[in-house]
Amino acid sequence: MEKIDPSAYRNIVFFTGAGMSAECGVPTYRGKGGIWNQYDYGEYACQKAFERDPEKVLRFHELRRRAVLDCQPHAGHRVVAGMPRSILVTQNIDGMHQRAGSMNVIELHGSLWRLRCDPCGSMREDPGDDYETLRCDCGNWLRPDITWFGDMLDESVMRMATEAIASCDLFISIGTSGSVWPAAGFPSLARDAGAFCIEINPEPSGAICYDLVIRGSASEALPSLFVS
Numbered sequence: 001m002e003k004i005d006p007s008a009y010r011n012i013v014f015f016t017g018a019g020m021s022a023e024c025g026v027p028t029y030r031g032k033g034g035i036w037n038q039y040d041y042g043e044y045a046c047q048k049a050f051e052r053d054p055e056k057v058l059r060f061h062e063l064r065r066r067a068v069l070d071c072q073p074h075a076g077h078r079v080v081a082g083m084p085r086s087i088l089v090t091q092n093i094d095g096m097h098q099r100a101g102s103m104n105v106i107e108l109h110g111s112l113w114r115l116r117c118d119p120c121g122s123m124r125e126d127p128g129d130d131y132e133t134l135r136c137d138c139g140n141w142l143r144p145d146i147t148w149f150g151d152m153l154d155e156s157v158m159r160m161a162t163e164a165i166a167s168c169d170l171f172i173s174i175g176t177s178g179s180v181w182p183a184a185g186f187p188s189l190a191r192d193a194g195a196f197c198i199e200i201n202p203e204p205s206g207a208i209c210y211d212l213v214i215r216g217s218a219s220e221a222l223p224s225l226f227v228s
């Protein structure tokens, strides 16, 4: 297999999706066996559900957190975390990259480990399995700082991701079908920037014509992708 020399690139962007986490055993949201086949997102993962029954929605997210804490990052996460001069853009909310040591992480859909209060604008990290508190100091219910169905993506986060990808020279897409907009536009943005584009995915995404396509799992492909 073709090996990549990371020292030949100045700005490396990793772009990861559900497939990266699924290998750890983290339940996926969409697709076969996904959470939304089992649970109705209208009951648990939209602003309306939260307004109707905030405690029920928060307890559901505690279950998600426990499911993630039962899993561990894999070898692919560690390769990404150890790559100098790289930025990571992820669709995942599970914090698995940070647990592997990644620092520059742009979380497109927020994080399971953060809560926010929309009425007063405050935000808090909450890393445990159960939430430390369900209420903000101002008295309102806290909501998970993640993108639910019907939510807009955070504009400043999108801008950071877009800028990173538009100025990268190596783009590595991992475990994402590239079908969910606006992130579906990222591969072509990298392509237009002139980046060398690699896809690691068991299923072909067909997003763009990649320079290198690896039909395999991230935990196996990433540790052997780079020259050491």
Ligand SMILES: [Zn+2]
Pocket: 117, 118, 119, 120, 121, 122, 136, 137, 138, 139, 140
């Ligand atoms: Zn508040």
